[in-house]
Amino acid sequence: MLIKKPADIKSSEITDKKLYVNRREFIQAATGTAVAAAATGVLGSEALLRASTPAPHGRKLEGIKKSTFSSDEKLNKWEDITTYNNYYEFGTDKDEPSMLARNFKTTPWTVTVDGECAKKGPMNLEDVLKGKTLEERIYRHRCVERWSMIIPWIGFPLSDFIKQCEPTSKAKFVEFTTLGDSKQMPGLRSPVLRWPYVEGLRMDEAMHPLTILVAGLYGEVLPNQDGAPLRLAVPWKYGFKHIKSIVKVRFVEKQPLNTWQDQAANEYGFYANVNPAVDHPRWSQATERRIGEFLMRKTLMFNGYGDQVASLYSGMDLRRNY
Amino acid sequence: MRISDRVVRFVLKPVVFLASLSPAAWLVWAGLTGNLSANPLSDLTNETGVWTLRFLCATLAITPLRRLTGWNPLIKFRRMAGLFAFFYGTLHFLTYVIADRFAGLDFPNGIVAWTTVRNLAKSVGEDIYKRPYITVGFTAWTTMVPLTATSTAGMIRRLGGKQWNQLHRLVYATGCLGVLHYWWLVKADIRRPLTYGAVVAALLAFRLIKRTGVGIRGAVSRLAWRRTTVE
Known part of the structure; x- marks a missing residue:
């Protein structure tokens, strides 16, 4: 009878002979890679050594209406608005989107409507824009990082689009999703956030006349680094609610989990209303630096849009619903 | 490698000194000519902070590099690296005080007034007390003060080598606190703090292994020893 003796070492555990013979080179290469990685991280140019470039000027948009919702404050420059962007899909440095979004393809573009509504399915961007009157809305834009800008958005009320989708009575919230194409968006290759980026609004916030879908800037087609071809603007909320490059709109019954809340729920909530009285755990939100100014400004409740939106939150504890 | 003391003193040191000063010079130039981002004050704060960490890493790297390469003149650059860490750390702290605290004050009696001084002190103090990453950053800077004050040859003599060495181990704490400060302030992308941490x-x-003599210690220090004696 033949009794097989089990092998002492599984073949999978035996080091490849080639690797063994070349072990010195292997160790050297591994160390070399580690050292190189560390060196790039430590010495590698951060922000400064790279030249950020303002967006090239795009096609002029026609038939833009002025709006009474516009602020009359001094506008931030095109250069500011197109080189200082938080758009993590194109890198976490402010100037990275201006360089890495340059060849981002925004045509053709499809927005998919889904969830608790009658008109579901994919829509071409042209169809989203069809029949909408574009308005110039000069809004105060307040980032959660304590800087702000005055931006002449071109867009139309989100409510116009929502009505078109015919949401059902079960639709209590709207959830938006950003494109998640790692071939075009180098930022997606690092798990900095859980991709794709998701944001949401309560139905009454979404239907509010101040809430707009943005398709342009300074009278021109929206530059890629600012969230082309279609982004959200909700001026009484912090910048991260202004989701960019929207590919999906979903009507839902339950409050969506927005990306930054998912990332750090103790720091970023669902509502994210601009509120000078409620500090970010790591910094005060009482003041802000307007880009281009030295002395800081006092941050206004609801970013100065309290008269229009405060009633949406009557009876709510804004300290808890930050 | 044989490099004469004269070359180190009159060529290498001035070159390294100027190179170390160049990031500050660049920041000043870029700031004045509008070559920073749309938020130049935040760039100044971030960059001076990052350069502080880089010089801390350089300071901490001198001894291990010297051991591994056996090139002893490296030690002559340690003080300079440490002082530049303090230099950039101080610039970082000052930018924070001016761009973050001073710029956020109210000026009820105008800018040039005693209330401004008082409010600024209060604002800085409260922030250091209230925000953990500021507390840690400020502590890191504070640890560099006695090290800078005792960096002269006279102070080394006065303290005695042993005590001086003991005191200057405080820089280990500076390094750790600096990394922690960076870690706690980033929003989501911790890759850079992680790199500095590593x-x-x-x-x-390296120092721990040398001291406690575990594991690879034998190999590393024997190698280092051989190289230093062979020289």
Whole structure:
């Protein structure tokens, strides 16, 4: 009878002979890679050594209406608005989107409507824009990082689009999703956030006349680094609610989990209303630096849009619903 | 490698000194000519902070590099690297005080007034007390003060080599606190703090291994020893 003796070492555990013979080179290469990685991280140019470039000027948009919702404050420059962007899909440095979004393809573009509504399915961007009157809305834009800008958005009320989708009575919230194409968006290759980026609004916030879908800037087609071809603007909320490059709109019954809340729920909530009285755990939100100014400004409740939106939150504890 | 003391003193040191000063010079130039981002004050704060960490890493790297390469004149650059860490750390602290605290004050009696001084002190103090990453950053800077004050040859003599060495181990704490400060302030992308953390950890581990004599210690120190004696 033949009794097989089990092998002492599984073949999978035996080091490849080639690797063994070349072990010195292997160790050297591994160390070399580690050292190189560390060196790039430590010495590698951060922000400064790279030249950020303002967006090239795009096609002029026609038939833009002025709006009474516009602020009359001094506008931030095109250069500011197109080189200082938080758009993590194109890198976490402010100037990275201006360089890495340059060849981002925004045509053709499809927005998919889904969830608790009658008109579901994919829509071409042209169809989203069809029949909408574009308005110039000069809004105060307040980032959660304590800087702000005055931006002449071109867009139309989100409510116009929502009505078109015919949401059902079960639709209590709207959830938006950003494109998640790692071939075009180098930022997606690092798990900095859980991709794709998701944001949401309560139905009454979404239907509010101040809430707009943005398709342009300074009278021109929206530059890629600012969230082309279609982004959200909700001026009484912090910048991260202004989701960019929207590919999906979903009507839902339950409050969506927005990306930054998912990332750090103790720091970023669902509502994210601009509120000078409620500090970010790591910094005060009482003041802000307007880009281009030295002395800081006092941050206004609801970013100065309290008269229009405060009633949406009557009876709510804004300290808890930050 | 044989490099005469004269070359180190009159060529290498001035070159390294100027190179170390160049990031500050660049920041000043870029700031004045509008070559920073749309938020130049935030760039100044971030960059001076990052350069502080880089010089701390350089300071901590001198001894391990010297041991591994056996090139002893490296030690002559340690004080300079440490002082530049303090230099950039101080610039970082000052930018924070001016761009973050001073610029956020109210000026009820005008800018040039005693209330401004008082409010600024209060604002800085409260922030250091209230925000953990500021507390840690400020502490890190504070640890560099006695090290800078005792960096002269006269102070080394007065303290005595042993005590001086003991005091200057405080720089290990500076490195750790600096990394922690960076870590706690980033919003989501911790890759850079992580890199600095890894570098500081490796540099401190080198010392730990040397001291406690575990594991690879034998190999590393024997190698280093051989190289230093062969020279």
